[in-house]
Amino acid sequence: MNRVDKKFGELKRNKKRAFISYVTAGDPSLAVTKEIVLALERSGVDIVELGIPFSDPLADGPTIQAASPRALHKNVTLKKIFTLVGDLRKTTDIPIVFMTYYNPVLRYGIERFVSSCKYNGVDGVIVPDLPYEETKDLMRCAKKAKISTVFLAAPTSTRRRIKDIVKNSTGFIYYVSLTGVTGARRKLPSEIASNVRTIKSMTRKPVAVGFGISSAGQARDMARIADGVIVGSAIVKIIADNQKNNRALISKVSKFSKTLARSIHNA
Amino acid sequence: MRIPDRRGYFGDFGGKFVPETLMAALGELDIAFKKACAKRAFKEELDGYLKDYAGRPTPLYFAKRLTKSANGAGIYLKREDLLHTGAHKINNTLGQILLAISMGKSRIIAETGAGQHGVATATVAALFGLECEIFMGEEDIKRQAVNVFKMKLLKAKVTPVSSGSKTLKDAMNEAIRNWVTNVRTTYYCIGSVAGPHPYPLMVRYFQSVIGKEARAQSLKIFNRLPDHIVACVGGGSNAMGIFYPFLNDNVKFAGVEAAGFGLGTGKHAATLCKGSVGVLHGSKSYILQDDDGQIEIAHSISAGLDYPGVGPEHSYLKESGRARYVAVTDGQALEGFKMLTELEGIIPALESSHAIYYASRLAKRLPKNKKIIVCLSGRGDKDIDIVRGVL
Numbered sequence: 001m002n003r004v005d006k007k008f009g010e011l012k013r014n015k016k017r018a019f020i021s022y023v024t025a026g027d028p029s030l031a032v033t034k035e036i037v038l039a040l041e042r043s044g045v046d047i048v049e050l051g052i053p054f055s056d057p058l059a060d061g062p063t064i065q066a067a068s069p070r071a072l073h074k075n076v077t078l079k080k081i082f083t084l085v086g087d088l089r090k091t092t093d094i095p096i097v098f099m100t101y102y103n104p105v106l107r108y109g110i111e112r113f114v115s116s117c118k119y120n121g122v123d124g125v126i127v128p129d130l131p132y133e134e135t136k137d138l139m140r141c142a143k144k145a146k147i148s149t150v151f152l153a154a155p156t157s158t159r160r161r162i163k164d165i166v167k168n169s170t171g172f173i174y175y176v177s178l179t180g181v182t183g184a185r186r187k188l189p190s191e192i193a194s195n196v197r198t199i200k201s202m203t204r205k206p207v208a209v210g211f212g213i214s215s216a217g218q219a220r221d222m223a224r225i226a227d228g229v230i231v232g233s234a235i236v237k238i239i240a241d242n243q244k245n246n247r248a249l250i251s252k253v254s255k256f257s258k259t260l261a262r263s264i265h266n267a
Numbered sequence: 268m269r270i271p272d273r274r275g276y277f278g279d280f281g282g283k284f285v286p287e288t289l290m291a292a293l294g295e296l297d298i299a300f301k302k303a304c305a306k307r308a309f310k311e312e313l314d315g316y317l318k319d320y321a322g323r324p325t326p327l328y329f330a331k332r333l334t335k336s337a338n339g340a341g342i343y344l345k346r347e348d349l350l351h352t353g354a355h356k357i358n359n360t361l362g363q364i365l366l367a368i369s370m371g372k373s374r375i376i377a378e379t380g381a382g383q384h385g386v387a388t389a390t391v392a393a394l395f396g397l398e399c400e401i402f403m404g405e406e407d408i409k410r411q412a413v414n415v416f417k418m419k420l421l422k423a424k425v426t427p428v429s430s431g432s433k434t435l436k437d438a439m440n441e442a443i444r445n446w447v448t449n450v451r452t453t454y455y456c457i458g459s460v461a462g463p464h465p466y467p468l469m470v471r472y473f474q475s476v477i478g479k480e481a482r483a484q485s486l487k488i489f490n491r492l493p494d495h496i497v498a499c500v501g502g503g504s505n506a507m508g509i510f511y512p513f514l515n516d517n518v519k520f521a522g523v524e525a526a527g528f529g530l531g532t533g534k535h536a537a538t539l540c541k542g543s544v545g546v547l548h549g550s551k552s553y554i555l556q557d558d559d560g561q562i563e564i565a566h567s568i569s570a571g572l573d574y575p576g577v578g579p580e581h582s583y584l585k586e587s588g589r590a591r592y593v594a595v596t597d598g599q600a601l602e603g604f605k606m607l608t609e610l611e612g613i614i615p616a617l618e619s620s621h622a623i624y625y626a627s628r629l630a631k632r633l634p635k636n637k638k639i640i641v642c643l644s645g646r647g648d649k650d651i652d653i654v655r656g657v658l
Contacts, residue, residue, distance in 0.1 A: 055431065055561040056547065058440045059286045059447070065430060077559045102284055103546045107560030129284050129546070133274065154288035156450060161290060179288050180448040 003095035003123045004148050004171040007046055008206045008227065017223040018172075019044060019264045020208055021257060022099060022232030024051035024067035026076030028243045030084050035250055036239070041094045043254045044261025049126065049230065050085070052078055052100035059101075059128040061183025063233040066240060078104050078113075086120035097124040097150065097171070105138070114141040124148030124171045132168045139168065150174050153199055155191060166203035172228060173199060177211045183233045184214035193225045216263040223267035231260055270583070275464020275550075278586060280579035283463040284546045285443070292450045297465045299370045304472065309365065316361050317476065320394070321351045323358075325477075327484035327640065332610040333627060340633035342626055343493070344613070344643045345481045345509060354616065354645030355477060355505045356387035360456060362473030364391045367454035374398040374449065377456045378442040380407055380435030380501070381571035381618065382414025383645055384458030389423035399423040402442040406433040407570050414649055432564040435501075435574045439548050459502025460578030463549030467507075467578050474508025481640055482512050489638055497521045497626040498642035499618045500592065501536065501572035503581045505644035510590065519591070522581060523625045525567030526594035536565035538577040539585050539592040552579040568597035568653065569617035571645075595621040603627065604647065604654060616645035617653065 001009075011018050021040055025033050037048050053071035057064065078100075085096055098117070105113050105127065117125065124147055130138070132151050142149045148171025153162055156179060166173055177192050178185065192209060199207050208228030213219055215234075222229045238256060242249035275281045283293055303309040317323040325346040334342045347355035360377075367375060375392045376399070379385030385401040392399035401418055405427045408415050418425050431437040439462075446455040460467045460474070485493050496513060498506035500522040510520050527535035535541065538553045545554040547562060555563040555575035565575040584590035595603070600617055603624030607615045615623055619642070626641040633639070647654070 056436065056440050058443045058548075061444075072561065079559075103554075103556065103562070104560035106544075106546055107556060107558070128286050129549075131283060131285065131287055131290050134282055134284060152287045154286070154290075156288050156291045158291050158294075161287075165287070176286075176288060179450055181444045 002146050002148060003093060004047060004097065007095050008172065011046065016265050017226065017267060018046040018206070018208060018228035019261050020047040020049060020228050020230040021045045021235055022049040022051060022230065023235060023239065024053055024064065024071055025081045025084065026053055026071030026074055027067040027239055028070060029074055030076060030080060032246055032249065034084060034088060035246070036253055037088055037094070038092060039250050039254045040257055041092055043257035044265065045094070045257055047095040047097060049097050049099045049232070050081065052081060052098055052104055054101040054104060057101060059181055061181040061233060063236050063240065064182050067236050078108050082116045082120045085122050089121035095123045096121065097126060097148065098122055099126045099128070102127050102130045110137045111141050114145050114147055117147045118145040122147065124150055126150045126152070126174060128152060132164055152176050155179055155189065155195060162199055163202060166199060166205060169205060172206040172208050173203065174230070175199060175207055175209045175226065177209050177213065180211065182211055185212035188212050188218060196225050216259050219260045220263035220267045223264040229264050271464060271468055275468070277580045277583035280552050280582040281464055281467060281550050283549060284551065285463045285549045286447055288447050289450060293463055293465070295370070300366060300465055300469050303366050303369055309369065313362055313365055317358065321357045321361060322349060323476065324480045325349050327481055327488060330611050333607065334630065336610055337627045337630035339630040339635060340494070340637035340639050341635070342630050343638065343640045345477060345640055346643055347477060347505065348613070348615065348619070348643050348646035352387045352390050353648060354383040354387070355474065355508065356384045356458060357390065358476055358508065359458065359470050359473040359504060360384070360387040360391045363456045363469065364395060364397070367456070368395060370454065372452065372454035374453045375456055376400045376402065376442055376445055376453055377458060378402045378435065378438040379458065380438065380573055381569065381649060382407065382411040382418070383571060383649070386414050386417050388456050389418040389421035392423060393421045400445070401425050402428055402438040402445065404428045404432070404434040404438045407435065410570050410653065411649060435570070436562065436576070443548070459504040460507045460580060461502040461548060461550065461576055467550065467580055470504050471507045471511055471580065474504050475511045477505065477508040477642060478510060478512035481509055485640065492516050492518055493638040493640045495519045495521060495629060495637070495639040497523060497622050497629065497639060499523045499572060499622040499644060500539070500577060500581060501525070501574050501618065502576070503578040505642050507578060507580055509642040520584065520589065521625065521629065522590055522592045523621045524592060524594040525569060525572035525621060526596040527566040529596055530594055534566040535594065536567040536572050536574060537594040538575060539581060540594045547576040550579045552582040553577055568600060569621070571616070571618040572621065593625060595624050599624045601654070601657065613643070614647035615643055616647050617650045619644045
């Protein structure tokens with residue numbers, strides 16, 4: 001059992017929902033990312049999604065898009081991010097999942113990627129531009145190494161596709177709350193609850209909701225219908241606004257995460 | 268074996284690498300496309316528009332003085348430059364937008380580099396009274412001001428894209444983002460044989476009218492098939508369109524990529540000559556990338572070739588050896604541009620000028636009884652300012 005499965009099991013026993021938060025690795029620098037991950041853990045985050053910066057992030061809205069060039073300017077690479085996770089593993093056991101576009105993985109080599117995940121303590125991978133039809137190689141390697149491959153389900157997914165998604169997804173199922181890219185939204189579609197219910201009726205695996213969730217109120221609402229709540233852009237925005245002052249960055253990210261963690265864990 | 272296969276693969280290339288949100292839409296598109304192809308009424312309607320609106324068939328013209336100056340093989344031009352809106356792009360936009368209408372979509376979006384596909388999309392959207400939004404990199408908006416103005420006259424909304432290299436690649440990212448957001452109402456009209464399945468297949472189908480005509484015209488004009496076909500390759504739609512109907516013939520294919528400042532300078536768009544296999548914009552193909560899998564910025568004097576990817580079927584034709592891919596620099600393309608203008612009185616698009624230059628060099632090496640067809644994919648009006656700046 002890997003750290004993601006263990007975490008969801010533990011939360012389930014305590015009747016709590018998971019707070020999953022996303023940050024782009026290397027924004028503003030790898031050293032600060034390390035501090036951010038530790039601060040997120042202290043603030044009540046259950047699972048950290050580490051974004052691998054990419055030149056062409058086509059599933060992301062402006063906020064997360066802008067984090068990639070900031071990291072790439074600092075020469076952040078997949079290899080260095082693996083080292084960062086290896087380093088983090090000396091002090092924390094928080095589940096860490098990579099969110100990466102497919103091309104950097106393909107270039108790195110799928111087998112090598114999975115073995116680096118295993119070696120450095122990365123627990124799972126989410127690839128937003130890789131539907132399950134195209135993942136045979138990655139899934140085969142990941143399964144052997146007990147690395148979760150988290151698939152996304154969308155409001156437009158047909159029932160048949162959802163069936164395949166829940167079958168192939170490990171760790172959890174990532175339900176995309178809306179048709180669109182990542183980024184804070186004031187209002188979320190009302191169909192989320194019924195769609196999550198449909199997915200949950202088809203599997204016992206945990207279902208987490210992401211995309212658009214930026215306030216404590218939204219996080220609480222989502223925690224009432226799903227097993228986990230994913231918040232990305234709202235945190236990346238705080239990082240973007242505090243690039244020059246690491247201390248302020250960490251304290252603001254912590255404060256915001258604590259508020260969200262409270263709403264999610266007490267929902 | 269059927270190419271592409273059911274999963275949209277041309278050998279190892281192609282596929283569907285897109286967010287889950289789009290997967291159902293791609294499935295619907297695949298079905299709608301197959302249905303339309305099987306319907307006689309759809310074909311007749313498309314043929315009617317191609318003939319009376321776009322101006323097909325285009326001539327296969329013997330370039331006498333260009334041939335004479337090369338002093339070798341005969342050079343024939345497939346005159347796609349004579350089409351309405353000035354390039355082959357309209358073959359595809361007519362086909363895809365008729366398909367969009369049959370699917371009940373009311374809004375059309377597209378990406379554009381040089382603006383040719385943008386203008387062709389906006390034109391057909393105007394023809395059918397559909398809402399249209401074109402995504403174009405800020406850099407290209409500067410380079411191709413006339414086409415931007417044309418699109419606006421045609422009542423399309425032109426949305427500048429300021430991310431990344433501010434060119435075609437980024438315009439395509441933004442178009443995909445917009446499609447993900449509005450997938451239920453919007454039809455995404457991709458301009459090349461690139462993108463996720465079924466786009467490479469669909470665009471090939473709509474563009475193969477070029478090759479079908481050229482094949483029949485060769486048999487009529489010189490009683491046999493040509494020995495060589497030469498076409499420029501950015502994403503590769505005009506090349507695929509003219510190659511495809513000759514695929515099983517004894518005809519050699521040359522795809523001409525943009526070598527920009529030179530293949531050794533790192534500033535080029537020669538994806539097949541210098542790139543490596545990766546995934547960009549929904550399909551697996553050759554791309555320009557660094558050691559970490561980050562997409563590199565392409566360079567070409569011609570905005571239409573300035574793209575770090577290429578259609579997956581071209582990667583397949585390269586790997587299988589069926590087609591040869593070569594590259595021509597900015598300077599050589601300008602030479603081709605001047606040659607055709609001065610010798611034939613035809614001002615070619617900078618994209619097509621790459622093919623012209625290579626064809627004239629190829630003709631020189633071949634005996635006089637050989638025949639070369641060049642796909643003259645577009646006219647050069649849009650490039651006048653750029654050429655004025657450098658000549």
